[in-house]
Amino acid sequence: MHIIKVGFNHQIAPLAIREKLSFSESELETAMRKLNDQYQMKENVIISTCNRTELFALVHNAQEGLASIKQFLLDWFKEDKDEIAPYLQHLKGDEAIKHLYKLAVGLDSLVIGETQILGQVRDAFLTAQQIRATGKIFNELFKRVITFAKRAHRETKISEQAVSISYVAVELAKKIFGDITDKHVVILGAGEMGELALKNLQGSGVTNITVVNRTLERAEKLAHTFHAKAVHMGQLLHVLTDADMLISSTSSTTSILNKESIQSIQKLRKGNPLFLIDIAVPRDIDSDVAKLDNVFLYDMDDLHGVVEQNLETRKRAATMIEAQLVDELCAFKNWVAMLDAVPIMRALREKSIAIQERTLESVYRKMQI
DSSP states (O other), X not given: OEEEEEEEETTTSOXXXXXXXXXXXXXXXXXXXXXXXXXXXXXXXXEXXXXXXXXXXXXXXXXXXXXXXXXXXXXXXXXXXXXXXXXXXXXXXXXXXXXXXXXXHTTTSSSTTOSHXXXXXXXXXXXXXXXXXXXXXXHHHHXXXXXXXXXXXXXXXXXXXXOSHHHHHHHHHHHHHSOOTTOEEEEEOOSHHHXXXXXXXXXXXXXXXXXXXXXXXXXXXXXXXXXXXXXXXXXXXXXXXXXXXXXXXXXXXXXXXXXXXXHTTHHHHTTOOEEEEEOOSSOSBOGGGGGSTTEEEEOHHHHHHHHHHHHHHHHHHHHHHHHHHHXXXXXXXXXXXXXXXXXXXXXXXXXHHHHHHHXXXXXXXXXXX
């Protein structure tokens, strides 16, 4: 028996290809059943996300199995072979198993150590197990992989250090304020970065959020998604009079806030600290603002330094995890070897018992004489 992997991921296939070659959640059960029933896979699990479509299978013959999966993909997606072939990655044996471990931990992700992929691997396995697309080998392998990934995240800093600008911004806010769940946060700009900041804030328990944008309709649309408030840019200073933090990410080519504008609301703020995070390029907030009392200003350079430092921490953790994979692979291969040995051991034991019984019978006959 051989374990193989065939698929595409963000490292080798552009988005245009990945979009064409992904399975919807409703298709997965049918696809995995079809692989076993019509394409001669003994066991299989399909993992399909926005960044990858990867098929893991247990087969009798590695080369025939790889060819069958490639044909399955061509048949399923109705795509030209020449268009798919340059982006296909195939692995077998130890390399396929090691890839699955690295995938679950997040070592193969766009963001090293991200935890979402572990949930996706687990869900794919549970679906496969439920429809009996897996058997003894994959049930054991995937349980070991999921357990190892959980332990790796728990025992290392692979997922603890923030590596996105918006997430770092929120983490910095926590360091300044401690508990931010009761803080009023203003999001200036309703684009992608503003949306990511909103997601991270809500994930940290913040509920009092106001979205500010030049186009009120866009602000309202984003705010509605996250149950936040929305106001027009003209009300920015008014909103800032009782805000604790501002995250700014507009596409403006000129600064929106300067020392004078913030100074004009200082009395109304009564000395309460104001935390400003400017993740716009060019900057939305003049650097002179940082000279004001009780105002804390961070720009992209400040945050990038934290991101790079955190990435290095994750990379060091990744190196530690890779070293642990050696023992994991050996343990799984030993388990598989024991499976092969069990029938032989059983046969030897049965033969030994039979010999003992014949010997005893011979002894009893002689004793009766």
